[in-house]
Amino acid sequence: xxxxVKRDILLKSLNFVQGVVxxxxxxxxxxxxxLQLKDKKLSIVATxxxxxxxxxxxxxxxxxxGSTTTSAAILYDILRKISSDSELNFELKSENRLSLKxxxxxxxxxxxxTDNFPTFADEFxxxxxxxxxxxxxxxxxxxxxxxxxxxxxxxxxxIFLHLTEAHGRNFLTGVATDSHxxxxxxxxxxxxxxxxxxxxxxxxxxxxxxxxxxxKDPLIMQTSDNKIKFTLGxxxxxxxxIDGKFPDYKKVVPTQNDKILVVSSKDFINSIERVAxxxxxxxxGVKLLINKDNVQLSVxxxxxxxxxxxxKAEFNSENLNISFNSKYLIDIAxxxxxxxxxxxxxxxxxxxxxxxxxxxxxxxxxxxxxx
Numbered sequence: 001x002x003x004x005v006k007r008d009i010l011l012k013s014l015n016f017v018q019g020v021v022x023x024x025x026x027x028x029x030x031x032x033x034x035l036q037l038k039d040k041k042l043s044i045v046a047t048x049x050x051x052x053x054x055x056x057x058x059x060x061x062x063x064x065x066g067s068t069t070t071s072a073a074i075l076y077d078i079l080r081k082i083s084s085d086s087e088l089n090f091e092l093k094s095e096n097r098l099s100l101k102x103x104x105x106x107x108x109x110x111x112x113x114t115d116n117f118p119t120f121a122d123e124f125x126x127x128x129x130x131x132x133x134x135x136x137x138x139x140x141x142x143x144x145x146x147x148x149x150x151x152x153x154x155x156x157x158x159i160f161l162h163l164t165e166a167h168g169r170n171f172l173t174g175v176a177t178d179s180h181x182x183x184x185x186x187x188x189x190x191x192x193x194x195x196x197x198x199x200x201x202x203x204x205x206x207x208x209x210x211x212x213x214x215x216k217d218p219l220i221m222q223t224s225d226n227k228i229k230f231t232l233g234x235x236x237x238x239x240x241x242i243d244g245k246f247p248d249y250k251k252v253v254p255t256q257n258d259k260i261l262v263v264s265s266k267d268f269i270n271s272i273e274r275v276a277x278x279x280x281x282x283x284x285g286v287k288l289l290i291n292k293d294n295v296q297l298s299v300x301x302x303x304x305x306x307x308x309x310x311x312k313a314e315f316n317s318e319n320l321n322i323s324f325n326s327k328y329l330i331d332i333a334x335x336x337x338x339x340x341x342x343x344x345x346x347x348x349x350x351x352x353x354x355x356x357x358x359x360x361x362x363x364x365x366x367x368x369x370x371x
Contacts, residue, residue, distance in 0.1 A: 001066025155244030275307035
C-alpha cells in the first residue's frame with residue numbers, strides 16, 4: 001500500500017481516535033489504528049471493543065491499495081510535530097514496517113497485520129433519527145456532569161436517553177445521576193415510534209461531545225438491540241449501550257419545594273470558588289446561610305482554615321441553613337444559561353431542585369450534605 005495525504009486532514013481524524021484507543025491494552029492490536037485504502041478512499045478505524053470510530057478521507061492520492069495497523073498514539077504524536085499543511089507519503093515496506101516521509105523527515109513505524117484487527121457487523125435496523133447538533137450537544141453537556149463513577153452500579157455510568165411527552169409535545173430526554181445529584185435535559189423531536197430507551201456509556205458521551213464540538217455535518221442517530229450509531233458526514237461512532245435498568249428518577253424530583261432562592265449565577269460560582277480555596281481536597285462542604293436578601297457562604301477546613309463571603313440574593317422565606325458539596329454546586333451552576341440561578345428548597349435535609357430560567361427543558365436535583 002502507498003498513499004499521499006495532507007497532514008492536517010489526517011491529524012484531525014487521529015485526534016478523535018485518541019479518545020477511543022486505550023493507552024494500556026492487554027491486546028496490542030487495540031492500541032493500533034487501522035489504515036485501509038480502498039475505493040479511492042482512506043478509511044481510519046479504531047476501537048476498544050466497546051466503541052468503534054470510523055472515518056473516511058476522500059482527499060487522498062492512492063498509489064497502491066492495501067491496509068495495515070500502526071500505533072495510534074505514536075502516529076498522532078509524529079503528525080502533531082510535523083509542520084501544518086505538509087504532504088505525508090506513506091508506504092508499506094513490509095508486513096510490519098510502514099514508512100512515513102514528510103519534507104526532510106523520515107520515519108519507519110512498526111505495524112501489526114490487519115488479520116488480528118477486530119471486525120464488526122454494521123447492521124442497524126432502527127430508523128435513522130436526525131438531531132440538531134447544537135441542541136443535542138447541549139443536552140449531553142448538561143447531563144454528563146452527573147454521570148456516576150461507581151462501577152458497582154454500572155447502570156448509572158452513563159446518560160439515560162428516552163422519550164418523554166409533555167403538553168402534547170415529544171421530547172428526547174437525557175438523565176444522569178450518581179445518587180448525590182441528578183441532571184435532566186430534553187430536546188423537542190418529531191414523534192419517534194421505534195426508539196427504545198438506552199443508557200449511553202460515559203466514554204461514548206465524552207467522545208460524542210468532542211465530535212459535535214468540531215463537526216459541521218448533521219447528526220444522525222440509529223439504534224439496534226444493544227448498540228447505537230452516530231453518523232456525522234464521513235465519521236461514524238458506534239457504541240455498545242449499557243445493559244441494565246435505569247432507576248425511576250422521577251421519584252426523587254421534588255415537587256413541593258416552595259422556598260425560592262434566586263441568586264446571580266456568576267456571583268454564586270465565583271463566591272463558592274473563593275471560599276472553597278481553603279479546602280485543599282474540596283472534601284469539606286460549603287455552608288449556605290440563606291437570608292431574605294443575601295447568602296452567606298462558608299467553608300471550614302480543620303487542616304487549613306476557613307473562608308467566608310456574603311453575596312446578594314432574594315429569598316421568600318425565613319432564614320435557612322444548608323450545606324452542599326462545592327464541586328457539585330459549581331458543576332450545576334456552570335451549566336445554567338440564565339444570569340440568575342433559581343433554587344427550590346424545602347428544608348436543610350431534603351433534595352433541592354435547581355432550575356434554569358432560560359431553559360425550561362432542563363433541571364437539576366442536588367442532595368444537601370450533613371456537616
